[in-house]
Amino acid sequence: xxxxxxxxxxxxxxxxxxxxxxxxxxxxxxxxxxxxxxxxxxxxxxxxxxxxxxxxxxxxxxxxxxxxxxxxxxxxxxxxxxxxxxxxxxxxxxxxxxxxxxxxxxxxxxxxxxxxxxxxxxxxxxxxxxxxxxxxxxxxxxxxxxxxxxxxxxxxxxxxxxxxxxxxxxxxxxxxxxxxxxxxxxxxxxxxxxxxxxxxxxxxxxxxxxxxxxxxxxxxxxxxxxxxxxxxxxxxxxxxxxxxxxxxxxxxxxxxxxxxxxxxxxxxxxxxxxxxxxxxxxxxxxxxxxxxxxxxxxxxxxxxxxxxxxxxxxxxxxxxxxxxxxxxxxxxxxxxxxxxxx
Ligand SMILES: Cc1cc2nc3c(=O)[nH]c(=O)nc-3n(C[C@H](O)[C@H](O)[C@H](O)COP(=O)(O)O)c2cc1C
Numbered sequence: 001x002x003x004x005x006x007x008x009x010x011x012x013x014x015x016x017x018x019x020x021x022x023x024x025x026x027x028x029x030x031x032x033x034x035x036x037x038x039x040x041x042x043x044x045x046x047x048x049x050x051x052x053x054x055x056x057x058x059x060x061x062x063x064x065x066x067x068x069x070x071x072x073x074x075x076x077x078x079x080x081x082x083x084x085x086x087x088x089x090x091x092x093x094x095x096x097x098x099x100x101x102x103x104x105x106x107x108x109x110x111x112x113x114x115x116x117x118x119x120x121x122x123x124x125x126x127x128x129x130x131x132x133x134x135x136x137x138x139x140x141x142x143x144x145x146x147x148x149x150x151x152x153x154x155x156x157x158x159x160x161x162x163x164x165x166x167x168x169x170x171x172x173x174x175x176x177x178x179x180x181x182x183x184x185x186x187x188x189x190x191x192x193x194x195x196x197x198x199x200x201x202x203x204x205x206x207x208x209x210x211x212x213x214x215x216x217x218x219x220x221x222x223x224x225x226x227x228x229x230x231x232x233x234x235x236x237x238x239x240x241x242x243x244x245x246x247x248x249x250x251x252x253x254x255x256x257x258x259x260x261x262x263x264x265x266x267x268x269x270x271x272x273x274x275x276x277x278x279x280x281x282x283x284x285x286x287x288x289x290x291x292x293x294x295x296x297x298x299x300x301x302x303x304x305x306x307x308x309x310x311x312x313x314x315x316x317x318x319x320x321x322x323x324x325x326x327x328x329x330x331x332x333x334x335x336x337x338x339x340x341x342x
Contacts, residue, residue, distance in 0.1 A: 001147060001168055001208055004030050005225055006338050007233035008331075009170075009212055010060035010127070011178065011244075012036030013318075015235075018049040020243040020331055025055055027335035030231070032127065036062040039105070040113035047123065056124040058149065062109045063131030063183075068102050069291055076289030077270075081298060083287055087280065087314060091305035098294050106297055122146050127170060129181040130271075135164045149210070151181035158201045160184070168208040170233060173197050174264065175214030177236040177320030179273040194220075195227035202228040216322025218341025225342075234338065236320035241331040253278075253312045254319060254326050262323060268303070268316040270295030276317040 008024035010016055010032035021031035033050055035043050043059070050057045069077070077098070084095045100107050118126055119140060126133075126141055127149035133141075138148045142165070150161035151170040158169055172181045173194040191197040194213050201209055211224035212233035221232040238244055240251045253259060259276045266272055267284035271292035275281060288295060299316075306314035319326075327334060 002030050002210070002231045004028055004339075005231045005342065006030070006221065006335060007210055007212075007231050008032060008238060008335070009233040009235040010034040010036070010058070010129075011235050011239070011246075011318075012038075012060070012062070014245040014247070015239055015318075017243060017245040018046060020238060020241065020245070021050055021057060022053060023241075023243045023331040024238070024335055025053070025057065027332035028339050029335045030056065030058070032058040032060050035059050035114055036109060036129075038114070039110050040117045043114050044117055044121075051121075051123075058125035058127050059118060059123050060127045060129060061111070061114055061118075063128050063133060064108045064111050065292070066131065069294065073289050073291045074099075077291045077294055077298070080284075080287060080289050080291075080295065083284065084298065084302065087283070088302045088305075091302060091309060091311070091314065093301045093305035095298055095302065098298055100294055100297070106293055109293070118146065119144050125149060127151060129170075130179070131183045132161055132164050133166075138165045152201070153180060153182040154184065154187050154190070154197075155200050155204045156187065157182065157184050158205045162205050162207060166207070168210060168230075169201065169205070170210045170212055171198055171201050171229070173211070173213030175274070175321035176212055177239070177262075177274050177323065178318040179269070179271050180264070182272070195223050198224060198227040198229050214321040216320075216325040218338050220322065221338055222342060236318075236323050237326050237334055237338070238331055239318075240326045240328045241334055242329065243331045247307050247315070249307055249310050249312050249315060250317055251328070253315075253317045254323050255328070256312075259317075259323075262319050262321060266290060266292075266295065268295070268299050269293065273316070273318060274320060276319045276323065278315070278317060279313040280315070
């Protein structure tokens with residue numbers, strides 16, 4: 001399925017640009033486009049240069065939540081909105097009133113429209129995160145000629161994914177930057193490393209596995225391959241590159257030695273994600289409700305204002321555990337360095 005052991009992971013929210021995907025491919029990686037947060041029209045535009053290049057690539061989509069927000073989460077969301085006002089005021093920003101219905105395109109992330117696009121004009125591979133694509137959809141994508149990959153974070157999720165008929169699994173460890181792909185409760189004793197997670201999943205399922213989460217060097221990639229993965233995926237290692245669309249303030253923060261740790265936090269979006277620990281993470285992680293994507297849309301204006309002010313204190317500085325090794329320069333250099341060390 002993959003002719004290369006290195007994958008440029010999908011990074012929605014602006015980081016994955018067509019230029020980044022093309023540069024990664026050109027240097028020998030398999031590249032993903034990021035479909036999350038985009039409308040179908042925006043996705044079509046994002047994919048046009050990749051289709052034109054005529055080589056294999058993947059498209060990643062967010063699976064919308066299965067259940068509406070609970071009454072408890074809605075109440076917690078209202079309280080969180082009040083809490084965020086003081087932080088927003090610092091940036092002259094607003095915290096919008098947010099009561100989203102289930103059919104709101106923001107809750108659905110334009111799921112039906114994007115699938116319609118991918119079924120009408122198929123791409124080589126489609127991957128999903130935040131949940132599983134139902135088996136009939138996997139069948140439809142297969143019939144259209146696309147391979148299908150599910151993102152999982154545990155053995156239980158891997159077993160559930162196998163039932164849907166996917167071709168491979170993106171096995172993500174909690175060291176990964178950005179949102180967790182998890183859709184089931186975490187196991188009581190999660191594996192300490194990506195290699196351990198790969199070994200555990202490999203002993204339970206018989207599908208090609210791609211390891212993701214904390215791969216920061218060739219040596220890390222080698223370890224994941226030695227554990228039985230067919231490839232390793234890197235995200236954080238590409239954020240600072242020239243072709244990445246991450247905000248300059250985010251790129252700078254990853255190289256700033258005053259940041260000393262990352263943490264999993266729901267503070268920015270309502271879904272657990274790994275970020276550099278800044279003031280916002282410290283002030284709001286304890287109270288942020290499980291309310292994705294509502295919290296994401298609640299904090300959008302505040303984060304935009306902080307970015308305009310080039311102020312990293314209220315920004316979601318997504319970062320995996322290997323962030324200190326993320327380098328500036330061209331994405332091709334980064335990819336070539338990972339590959340030549342194998
Ligand atoms: C900025 C950022 C955005 C991300 N967006 C997505 C996404 O849209 N879809 C997805 O499946 N994973 C997303 N991820 C997770 C990556 O695909 C990948 O699993 C992760 O970056 C691997 O860990 P690493 O960051 O330690 O390399 C994102 C990660 C980052 C850092």
